[in-house]
Amino acid sequence: MEENASKKAKRGAAPSFATPCRVVLGLQWGDEGKGKLVDILSNNMDVVARCAGGNNAGHTVVVSGDDGKEYKYDFHLLPSGVTHQGCTSVIGNGVVVNIPDLFAEIEHNIEQGPHIEGWQSRLKISNRAHIVLNIHKIVDGMKEDQRGNDKIGTTKKGIGPTYSSKATRNGIRMCDLLNDFSAFEEKVKALYRQYKKLFPSVTATAEEEIEVHRGIVEKLRPLVCDTFHTMQSALEKNRNILVEGANATMLDLDFGTYPYVTSSSCSIGGVLTGLGLPPHSIGEIYGVVKAYTTRVGDGEFPTEAHGDVGDTLQKVGHEFGTTTGRARRCGWLDMVVVRYSCRINGVASICLTKLDVLDGLDEIKIGVSYKHNETTYEYNMPPSQQEMGKCVVDYITMPGWKTSIEAVRKFEDLPENAQKYVKKIEELCGVPVRWIGVGPNRDATIQCF
Numbered sequence: 491m492e493e494n495a496s497k498k499a500k501r502g503a504a505p506s507f508a509t510p511c512r513v514v515l516g517l518q519w520g521d522e523g524k525g526k527l528v529d530i531l532s533n534n535m536d537v538v539a540r541c542a543g544g545n546n547a548g549h550t551v552v553v554s555g556d557d558g559k560e561y562k563y564d565f566h567l568l569p570s571g572v573t574h575q576g577c578t579s580v581i582g583n584g585v586v587v588n589i590p591d592l593f594a595e596i597e598h599n600i601e602q603g604p605h606i607e608g609w610q611s612r613l614k615i616s617n618r619a620h621i622v623l624n625i626h627k628i629v630d631g632m633k634e635d636q637r638g639n640d641k642i643g644t645t646k647k648g649i650g651p652t653y654s655s656k657a658t659r660n661g662i663r664m665c666d667l668l669n670d671f672s673a674f675e676e677k678v679k680a681l682y683r684q685y686k687k688l689f690p691s692v693t694a695t696a697e698e699e700i701e702v703h704r705g706i707v708e709k710l711r712p713l714v715c716d717t718f719h720t721m722q723s724a725l726e727k728n729r730n731i732l733v734e735g736a737n738a739t740m741l742d743l744d745f746g747t748y749p750y751v752t753s754s755s756c757s758i759g760g761v762l763t764g765l766g767l768p769p770h771s772i773g774e775i776y777g778v779v780k781a782y783t784t785r786v787g788d789g790e791f792p793t794e795a796h797g798d799v800g801d802t803l804q805k806v807g808h809e810f811g812t813t814t815g816r817a818r819r820c821g822w823l824d825m826v827v828v829r830y831s832c833r834i835n836g837v838a839s840i841c842l843t844k845l846d847v848l849d850g851l852d853e854i855k856i857g858v859s860y861k862h863n864e865t866t867y868e869y870n871m872p873p874s875q876q877e878m879g880k881c882v883v884d885y886i887t888m889p890g891w892k893t894s895i896e897a898v899r900k901f902e903d904l905p906e907n908a909q910k911y912v913k914k915i916e917e918l919c920g921v922p923v924r925w926i927g928v929g930p931n932r933d934a935t936i937q938c939f
Contacts, residue, residue, distance in 0.1 A: 506770065507725050507728065507770070507771050508728045509725075509728040509729065509730055509731070509773075510770075510771055510772060510773030510774075511725075511731040511732070511733055511761075511767060511771050511772050511773055512531070512730075512731070512732050512733070512773055512774050512775075512776065513732075513733045513735065513758065513761055513772060513773075513774070513775045513776065514527055514528050514531070514732065514733070514734055514735055514776050514778060514841075515735035515738070515739065515756075515757065515758065515761075515775060515776070515777055515778065515831075515835050515837075516735055516737065516738030516739065516756070516777075516778050517738060517739050517740075517777040517778060517779050517827070517828055517831035517832065517835070517837070517840075518738050518739075518740055518779060518780060518783055518784070518785070518824075518827055518828070518831070519738055519740045519741055519747075519783070519784065519785035519786070519791075520547070520737050520738040520740075520741055520785070520786070521548075521738075521780070521784055521786065521809075521811065521818060522738060522778040522779060522780045522843055523778055523780065523841070523843035523844060523927055524549060524570075524734065524735060524778045525549025525550060525551050525565060525570040525734075526549075526550075526551060526552075526843065526927060526930075526932065526935075527776065527778055527841045527843075527925060528549070528569070528570040528571060528732060528734045529551045529553070529570050529571070529573065529932055530925075530932060530935060531732055532570065532571035532573070532574045532577050532732060533574060534730060535571060535574070535577050535730045535731065535732045536576070536577065536578065536724060536729035536730045536731065537571075537577065537578045537579075537580060537720075537721070537724050537729055537730070537731045537732070538569045538570065538571025538572075538574075538577055538578070538579055538580070538731075538732045538733075538734055539569060539579075539580035539581075539582055539717075539721065539731065539732070539733050539734065539765055540567070540569045540580065540581050540582055540585050540733075540734050540736060540764075541582045541584045541585065541733055541734075541735070541736075541760055541761050541763075541764030541765045542582075542584040542585060542735070542736055542737070542754040542755060542756050542760040542761075542764045543585060543586070543649065543736030543737050543752065543754050543756060544566075544567065544585060544586040544587065544588065544622055544647060544648075544649045544652070545566035545567045545588055545591050545592075545595070545622075545647055545649075546566075546644075546645040546647045546649045546737070546752065547566060547736035547737055548564065548565070548566050548811060549564075549565045549566075549570050550562065550563070550564055550565075550930075551563045551565065551570050551573060551932070552930050552931045552932060553573055553603065553605055553932055554931060554932060554933065555603065555604065555605075559603075560931065561602055561603030561604070561605060562602060562603075563599050563602050563603065563605065563606070564595075564598070564599065564602075565595070565599070566591070566595055567581065567585070567587060567588075567591070567592045567595055568581075568592075568595060568596065568599070568609075568613070569581070569734050570734060571732065571734070572606060572609055572612060572613065573605035573606065574605075575607075575608060575612075577612065578612055578614060578720070578724075579609075579612050579613050579614070580614050580615075580616075580717050580720060580721065580765070581613070581614070581615045581616060581619060581717070582616050582619070582717055582721075582764045582765040582766075583616040583618035583619050583717065583718070583764060583765070583766065584619075584754065584755075584760055584763055584764020584765065585616070585619050585736075585764065586619065586620045586621070586622050586648075586649055586652040586653060586656075586754075587615065587619050587620070587621060587622060587664070588621075588622035588623075588627075588647070588648065589621060589703065589706055589710060590702060590706065591622075591647075593706065593709070596609060610712070610713070613713055614713065614714075614715050614717055614720055615664060615710075615713045615714045615715070615717070616664065616714075616715075616716070616717040616718070617663070617664045617665040617668070617714050617715060617716055617717075618663055618664070618665065618716075618717075618718075619663065619664050620652055620653075620655070620656050620661045620662065620663050620664075621652075621661075621662045621663065621664065621666075621667060621703075622647070622648045622649065622652045623648070623652075623662070623678065623681070623699055624648075624694055624698075624699055624702070625648075625651075625681060625682055625685050625692070625694060625696075625699065626648030626649075626651040626652045626655070627646065627647060627648035628648075628689075628692055628694055629648070629651045629685055629688075629689060629692075630644055630646045630647065630648045630649070630650055630651050631646040632689055632691075632692075633650075633651070634646060641787075641788055642749060642750055642787065642788065643750060643786065643787020643788040643789065644787075649752065649753055649754075650752075650753040652753075653753040653754060654753070655681065660677075660680065660681060660684070662674065662677050662678065662681065664710075664714050665714075667703060667707060667710070668707065668710070668711055668714055671704070671707065674700075674703070675696075675700050678696050678699050678700055678703075679696040679700075681696075682694075682695070682696035682699070683696075717765070717766075718765075718766035721765050721766060721767060722766070725767075725771055733761050733765065733767075735756055735760075735761070736754075736756055737752045737754070737756040738756060738831075739756065739757045739830075739831040739834060739835060740785075740827060740831065741756055742755060742756050742757045742760075742834075743755055743756075744757075744759075745757055745830075745834055745871075747789050747790060747871075747875060747878065748875075749875075750787065750788055750789025750790075750875065757831075757834050757835055758772070758775065758834065758835045758836065774838040774839070775835055775836050775837050775838055776837070776838065776839055776840070776841055776924070777828075777831060777832055777835060777837035777839075777840050777841070777921070778840070778841045778843060779823075779828055779840050779841070779842055779843070779915075780823075780842075780843050780844050781823060781842055781843065781844050781845040781847065781848055781911075782803055782807075782820060782821065782822060782823050782844070782847065782848065783820070783821045783822060783823055783824050783827070784803075784807075784809050784818040784819060784820050784821070785818065785819050786811050786816050786818050786819070787816070789875065790875050790878040790879050791819055791821060792821075792824060792826075792857060792860060792878065792881055792883050793821040793822040793823070793824040793855075793857040793883055794819055794820070794821035795820060795821040795822055799820075799822075799851075800819070800820045800821065802850070802851070803820035803821075803847060804817060804818065804820045806847050806849075806850065807820070807844055807847040822854070822855040822856060822857055822885065823854075823855075823856050823857065823915070824857045824883075825856055825857060825858050825859075825915070825918045825919060826857060826858075826859060826860055826867055826868060826869075826871065827871070828840075828915075828918075828919050829868065829869050829918070829919050829920075830869060830870055830871050832919055832920075832921050833869060837921050838921070839921060839922050839923070839924035840915075840916075840919070840921050840922065840923045840924060840925075841923075841924060841925040841926075841927070842912060842915065842923050842925070842926050842927065843926075843927035844927055845895065845908065845911075845912070845926055845927060845928055846894070846895050846896050846927075846928045846929055846934075848890065848891075848911075849890075849891065849892070849893065849894050849895060849896075850890075850892065851890040851892075852889075852890050852892070853887050853888065853889055853890055854887070854888050854889075854890055854911060855885045855886070855887050855888075856885065856886050856887075856888065856914065856915075856918070857883045857884070857885055858884055858885065858886055858918060859883075859884045860872070860878075860881035860882065860883055860884070861881060861882050861884060862877060862880050862881045862882070867881065886914075888907065888910065888911055888914065889907050890907060891904075891905035891906075891907040891908045891911075893905055895908060895928045896928050896929040896934060897928075898928055898936065899933075899935075899936055900936060901926070901936055901938050904926075904936070912926065922938070922939070923938055924937065924938055924939055925937055925938065926938065
């Protein structure tokens with residue numbers, strides 16, 4: 491009896507994968523520099539996949555060409571691995587896609603340099619991905635305006651309304667557009683009728699929307715496929731797969747600083763549902779952390795630095811959004827945020843970016859805990875914005891290094907105080923720092939192990 495039970499258990503066990511997926515996730519409020527790490531890792535990857543979000547996310551990648559020139563690419567929907575000729579780029583079912591904006595992004599990056607060449611054969615888009623329509627963008631802006639002084643800080647790209655359509659089951663997917671255009675037309679008209687009842691001042695028409703998509707449907711068709719099958723096939727063939735997170739954990743719909751969050755799951759859970767991956771297919775998870783903290787838009791920001799420090803970080807770090815161009819709010823590194831995000835995502839190692847931005851500072855602060863009344867937060871976050879706004883941050887202060895580190899490529903060659911800063915971060919979060927960014931270029935990176 492026991493032997494038979496053992497055999498049954500073995501037969502029913504989930505298959506193991508010789509090459510599990512690796513995942514890159516942001517651990518703060520976004521803009522940590524995930525694209526640079528994805529670009530570095532993509533050189534050894536067969537597949538790089540986006541799992542969530544839309545073109546409300548933005549990555550900048552700087553690539554040194556064979557001609558000695560530097561080429562700068564801005565990605566919003568395209569996975570950052572698209573610059574690598576041998577790498578398949580997947581836009582998964584969890585991503586929402588504005589099709590005209592996607593093609594505009596491709597054309598823009600083709601003009602920036604040679605590394606996008608041949609993208610048609612490398613890009614695959616899920617037939618289950620939802621489509622961001624112009625009406626979603628219009629409604630996104632109108633809803634934000636209605637909030638008055640309580641604005642969320644949305645990018646107005648239509649992401650929230652598209653995910654709302656998905657949740658209320660009147661969304662429109664890639665398969666709807668490609669399979670039966672007349673049915674697609676009816677779905678678009680129905681969505682417009684619904685929104686015009688809620689927002690009578692909308693002047694855009696369903697007919698305009700339909701004609702835009704009629705003009706691009708055949709251009710889109712060769713790119714769309716069942717990416718669930720693509721990912722499963724890659725797993726079974728032991729291909730090297732990298733999942734590129736968008737936004738960041740503190741913008742996650744469940745675990746972020748709600749309601750000042752995005753509309754998707756941008757922590758580890760979204761990796762599974764956004765690509766159709768089984769949990770046991772996930773291997774190492776890399777968390778990307780900026781050496782200080784930034785956020786765009788409204789919402790509480792406990793370690794925000796006002797005055798000269800905030801201005802210096804913003805100027806030296808070029809802290810303006812890739813997607814919106816908005817100035818980012820800047821402040822000291824918040825280890826409560828980092829610890830919390832590491833725990834949620836099961837982070838194995840950290841990529842610490844933009845350490846060079848701190849080069850000119852005499853001293854550097856690190857937020858190590860929050861206090862509110864009798865409660866101390868070290869590993870978890872206050873659940874509400876009201877409570878977070880009442881918290882007092884406990885800081886430690888470390889000496890700066892006052893010299894440029896942009897040319898450094900080995901950890902032991904960093905100034906002593908820079909090494910101490912990195913080691914303190916490791917000590918405070920209990921996760922090792924594997925990469926350190928010391929400049930914007932691909933090669934301006936220290937690999938610690």
